[in-house]
Amino acid sequence: MTLLMGIVNVTPDSFSDGGRYVGVDDAIAHGRALAAAGADILDIGGESTRPGAERVPPEVELARVLPVIEALAADGTMISIDTMNAATAAAAIDAGALIVNDVSGGQSDPEIIEVVADSEVHFAIGHWRGPSDRMYARAHYDDVVDEVIAELEERRHEALAAGIPPARLILDPGFGFGKRGDQNWELLCGLERVVAMESRVLVGTSRKGFLAATLEEHGEPTQERRDLATAVTSVRAAVAGVWAVRVHDVAATRDALAVWERATTGEGRS
Numbered sequence: 001m002t003l004l005m006g007i008v009n010v011t012p013d014s015f016s017d018g019g020r021y022v023g024v025d026d027a028i029a030h031g032r033a034l035a036a037a038g039a040d041i042l043d044i045g046g047e048s049t050r051p052g053a054e055r056v057p058p059e060v061e062l063a064r065v066l067p068v069i070e071a072l073a074a075d076g077t078m079i080s081i082d083t084m085n086a087a088t089a090a091a092a093i094d095a096g097a098l099i100v101n102d103v104s105g106g107q108s109d110p111e112i113i114e115v116v117a118d119s120e121v122h123f124a125i126g127h128w129r130g131p132s133d134r135m136y137a138r139a140h141y142d143d144v145v146d147e148v149i150a151e152l153e154e155r156r157h158e159a160l161a162a163g164i165p166p167a168r169l170i171l172d173p174g175f176g177f178g179k180r181g182d183q184n185w186e187l188l189c190g191l192e193r194v195v196a197m198e199s200r201v202l203v204g205t206s207r208k209g210f211l212a213a214t215l216e217e218h219g220e221p222t223q224e225r226r227d228l229a230t231a232v233t234s235v236r237a238a239v240a241g242v243w244a245v246r247v248h249d250v251a252a253t254r255d256a257l258a259v260w261e262r263a264t265t266g267e268g269r270s
């Protein structure tokens with residue numbers, strides 16, 4: 001059964017009087033709603049990795065995510081920290097995170113690999129070709145599936161060499177990261193080959209630009225339409241045998257997966 005990872009982005013806006021980010025309480029409430037909707041894991045992030053997004057100092061990132069991790073981990077939910085910073089990963093682990101999700105796969109801040117190696121948490125390694133301001137310049141592939149697999153293999157090798165056991169590794173082909181529209185569709189079509197790498201695979205297509213580009217053929221790609229598209233691509237990923245899908249709208253993908261399971265096996269979660 002494919003696990004559901006719900007996305008909790010802690011709003012970057014402003015400080016409240018108490019020194020807590022205004023977005024903290026909203027993020028906690030949002031995380032609880034996603035867990036109630038069926039999220040198996042909550043992925044908490046305090047820095048946007050979207051194309052063109054500016055980097056955030058690790059101490060600011062940490063101030064955003066830490067209270068959210070503490071509250072949601074205390075609920076008993078499995079927490080993933082979405083960060084490229086070793087210091088943030090270390091503090092998040094101390095606060096109860098069980099997965100370090102690094103879209104750069106340890107390339108942005110290589111010390112993150114040591115932090116994970118010195119702990120007992122899982123490491124989600126993303127396929128990445130540089131920071132968001134440069135990633136499209138590097139989006140050249142002869143065969144995107146082959147090259148993503150080869151580069152993920154290098155990252156996996158580094159993690160293993162640092163002493164992280166294979167059972168703690170998760171690979172993510174990094175949809176939207178250093179890939180242009182059609183390259184993402186090609187990658188989605190070739191997901192079985194990524195799954196054949198024999199690590200758990202995590203896939204995040206939620207609301208991404210390549211979905212919007214397809215939806216635009218029939219008008220405004222609203223959030224609602226992107227969430228429907230995400231449910232479909234997440235089912236596609238589940239068909240390939242991925243371990244988990246990372247989504248904003250947990251309920252939509254939960255329903256799509258439940259219907260697909262019933263439609264193909266006659267069995268389901270309930």
Ligand code: PMM
Nearest residue numbers: 049050082101103124172174175204
């Ligand atoms: N995408 C984003 C952020 N974190 N983590 C993983 N493992 N995989 C992804 O594809 C991924 C990620 C960017 O999307 P967002 O800004 O909507 O969170």
